[in-house]
Ligand SMILES: Nc1ncnc2c1ncn2[C@@H]1O[C@H](COP(=O)(O)OP(=O)(O)OP(=O)(O)O)[C@@H](O)[C@H]1O
């Protein structure tokens with residue numbers, strides 16, 4: 511659909527909601543370019559994008575669009591080829607050390623210490639960010655509760671399930687009162703119930719923070735994202751609130767179907783008789799009518 515829009519020559523500007531004037535920019539990506547050695551084309555290709563304080567910005571894009579590369583540059587993992595990023599008004603090219611003190615990151619692939627326990631991880635990172643031992647213990651207790659890992663507090667990271675490791679990685683990104691929190695696909699491989707607890711954690715900690723969340727889940731972007739930024743081939747393709755994007759791209763019908771079941775009088779069986787066949791035929795007829803509209 512994106513290609514279609516481009517080939518029809520529609521104005522790209524219509525895909526960008528005007529920037530909010532009443533919010534404080536937390537992270538400003540400015541003309542960012544990243545060309546990897548030997549890469550056929552730039553991984554990030556002249557990107558301009560602002561993430562605001564007090565908001566969760568969902569960062570969407572196909573595989574290889576450049577999400578992780580952008581996030582890695584803004585967290586100082588490697589330098590840009592050109593352009594820069596301002597984090598809290600400070601330039602990553604010159605002030606990365608002080609930026610790191612208020613930055614939290616959950617990488618796409620977990621980086622945990624196999625033999626440290628869940629509690630030890632949180633304590634370690636909280637103290638690394640400058641908390642006293644006492645403050646770190648308090649933060650650890652609260653965080654364990656928030657992410658639902660209290661029962662695993664003394665378990666070594668290597669013995670956690672994949673989803674639990676993911677939750678621990680998300681928790682680590684928030685410790686030490688990080689002001690800018692970058693989460694690269696935090697809910698990948700996480701079951702629906704745990705995904706919900708990560709969402710609750712993000713919403714609880716959103717205030718006063720700039721949260722950047724990459725995801726492939728549209729429902730997640732819709733529910734959590736105050737703004738959504740979609741990138742394609744290293745370029746910003748569109749950005750705005752979920753409502754704005756729905757107005758831009760939304761079309762078609764939402765159809766809710768409720769099928770009346772035969773009264774089975776508590777037998778716990780589904781109707782598979784004539785009535786069900788009749789219902790299916792009626793349904794098929796209705797769908798055919800709708801599609802022909
Ligand atoms: N270290 C690297 N060396 C060379 N090329 C790289 C490197 N890292 C990423 N790339 C390339 O840069 C492009 C963007 O990759 P990136 O990992 O940023 O995408 P992504 O949007 O995070 O994708 P995904 O959704 O799969 O995680 C891809 O074409 C990828 O092959």
Ligand SMILES: [Mg+2]
Nearest residue numbers: 577578579618
């Ligand atoms: Mg990625």
